[in-house]
Amino acid sequence: MFRKILVVCVGNICRSPTAEMMLRTALQTTRIEVASAGLQARVGEAMEPAARQVLEARGQTAEGFKARQLTADIVNESDLILVMEKKHVNEVLKIASHARGKVFLLGKWQSEREIQDPYRQGQAAFIHAHALIEDAVSSWAQRLGH
Template sequence: MFKNVLVICAGNICRSPTGAHLLQRTLASTGIRVSSAGLTAVVGHPLERHALATLLRHGQQPQEHQARQLTLQILQASDLVLVMERRQLQDVLQLSPVSRGKTFLLGKWQRDREIPDPYRQGTAAFEHAYTLIEEGADAWSRRLQPQR
């Protein structure tokens, strides 16, 4: 049983906090804890303004967020690690080779689809990323919820 899910991106201000929010929203009743971190985090920063605006446009009410740097300890405490890009998968495995069996693309169930970074791009890029993140989060949520 998964108890701690970690969502990773680069800066931890756009994609991973969005993914963590969407997963947590659907998994709240299961007791699964979802958090996020960044490989090159903008430590202490809130959600990027376009990422926040995109969540709000979709009726989401994200909790306050502060970016944090991925560490070996955070990885070790996680039962499932979800990344946005193949390169990030390799970065995680370089930091923690034993995380191989628990680290996957968020877009795994969409033919291992990568989710491009919308940072410093316009609204369309954030909307596109949101759509891909939502699809990935929904697919993982269905698989993580206990069978009834």
């Protein structure tokens, strides 16, 4: 049983906090904790404004969110780690090689779909990334919530 889920991207200001907030909402009736971190986090920063705008336009909130750096301790505390791109799996394993069996793509159930970084790509990229994240989160929530 998963108790702590971690979502990882690069800066921890766009994709991973979006997925964190969505997954937390989807699993709110469970005892599963959801958090996020970045491989090269913009430590202490709030969510990227365009990502936050798309999230809030769809009824979610990112109030109080602050980016944090992924560490071996955070990996060790997590039961399941969801990443955005295949290369992120290797980056997580560089930090904690023993985590191999618990690191998966967020888009695993969408034919191992990667979710590209919308950072500095314009509003359309954020809307597209949000839709892909929403689809992937829904699939994970169905599997984790039962």
